[in-house]
Amino acid sequence: MSQIHEVYFGQESRASSSSSSSSSSSVMEMTNSTDYHDQTVIATSTTSTKTAKKNYEAQSIWYILWNKFWRRVRCWKCNEILVISEYDHQILYLCNLGELIQKQHSGTATNELKQIKLTNQNGRPTSICLKFVRNLCGALVGLHKSGKIHGNLNPGNVLIKKEIKGFRAELANNSFISSSSYHSTDCGKFGWEGAEGRVKKAESDIFGLGCVIFFLITNGRHPFGDDPSLREHNIKQNNIVNLSLLKDFPEAFHLLSHMLSPLLNYRPSAMKVLKQPLMWKSRKKQAFLCDTSDLGKNNSLLSDSLEASIIEGVSNTCWNQNIHEDIITHMRNYHRYDFASVRSLLRFIRNMSIHYKQLSPHIMNLIGVKDRDDLFDGYFARLFPNLFMMVYKLVEVNCSEERGFKEYF
Known part of the structure; x- marks a missing residue:
């Protein structure tokens, strides 16, 4: 038994x-x-x-x-x-996170579990996946604020709950797992603890949360390798072998490289994790870029930094080559753009966001996004996957204290 x-x-x-x-x-x-x-x-x-x-x-x-x-x-x-x-009796826990992914991979998931899509066709996390991440971060914020440490973050301790409207993820309360039974399972032994071992510190929870977030957004992969027997060694050597899977997802790469750091003081707090761009919805990212475009007019330091930047992945530094010619022609009705300027690209994004409802059906079909709030994630993030984090880091360094920008940091 x-x-x-x-x-x-x-x-x-x-x-x-x-x-x-x-x-x-x-x-x-x-x-x-x-x-x-x-x-x-x-x-x-x-x-x-x-x-x-x-x-x-x-x-x-x-x-x-x-x-x-x-x-x-x-x-x-x-x-x-x-x-x-x-x-x-209204609470219904369907399964834990590890079981969810295991069942989906093996084709044994129930119809309810099949509704939970963690990644889309482009390999990016879906809205429900990011909702789960926010659920877990929010739970950890509350736990740490009360002076408590979870101490055993892993997929087996993340429960999937059925709600009236959709699903949510919740942390199993580790304080009620008996120590004798814990040692009989390998859930917390292979790759879910930092190199510091089982230290009752908030920073240790952040490492475990980082591993769980990686597990979520990659649909079951582990940052330190898929072979459980090698994870402990990789953690001690700070060899995040699967981090390259996020090379085209800079928001996740930036956050998880900090959360999985061997240095405890380099790991962000749970509250800071919750404020990171990975947690932002498309509408907030879009608003951030529009605000940055407006700020660049009057902030010479930010403007110069943007002008000196080169967008990774854009050939010949001309960003218009990534956008359909008909869209460029239409958007020239609102502004004249410098196709070698990052600041001008932000202006392009701002103008499209403002005038989105005025776009012709042909242009909207080329963009492929029905809702203006999904414009950045649904269109621009595919064309310029590194743009957002590049701009975010510049603003964080140069003008995070500017009026109107504190809400982003």
Whole structure:
């Protein structure tokens, strides 16, 4: 029989410790609370249920369990069972992250799991994938603000939850995984801890989160190699063998190279991770480039830096060669552009964003984006994949304190 990892996701009871009634009001009080419980509920068998310290009547707890307020999720690496106790019957954890990807790769995913597409046809993370990343970062921000450390970030501890509108990812609360059961699984042993080992520091959580984010956006790859037996060695040597997979995804490359650094003080905080461009939606990136274009008119330092920059991947430094001639001709109605200037390209993006609804159906078909808010990710990021991070770094160095730009940093 598989060993059981005891994990608790219920809510703290508001009932007084003196009350042990099994009445419906007691049960409702437990289900309506929003705080995490501070004890582990252990479902040891189908006939008895006990708690570590608080002595709720077994009948009350079993009443909840009998109504399917808990599910069993198997660890994606070792196939051992995670017992998840829930006091909210509307919560449904479908699986963990490792199991999701394993099932999708093997073709055994349910129809529900098939709806979760982590990467698109271009290999970029989908909106639901980035939503999962934001979910995990937000959870870690809250954990670290409360002075707690997770200490065991890996795909087996990321649970996929079904909601009324879509899906979300949540962190399993590691403080309720017993130490004895943890050591029997390899989920946390091969490649999810930094070279510093199991150090109870926030920076160690950031390393684990970086590995999980990489796992998410690459649809199951590991930054330090796909062979678990070599990951520990690669981590100690700072050999991020699969980081090259992100060479055409600079937002992810920039962030993860910091998160996976062997130097603890080089890793960003969870709050800073949440503010990084990888987390931004297309509309925010577009607004940032438009604001930068406007700022360049009056900021000589930024303007000179942009003019001296060369866009990687643009032949002969003429960016118009990457854009259809009909689109260039149409956009010349709004402005005269210098095709060797990065600042002028930003002006081009700004003008297209402002006048998008005035574009002819022919031009819109060439662009291939229906919603103006998706213009950058859906069109310009494909043509100039390195443009955004190049501009972001210039603004960060030269004018991150400028009025209107603090929201980006």
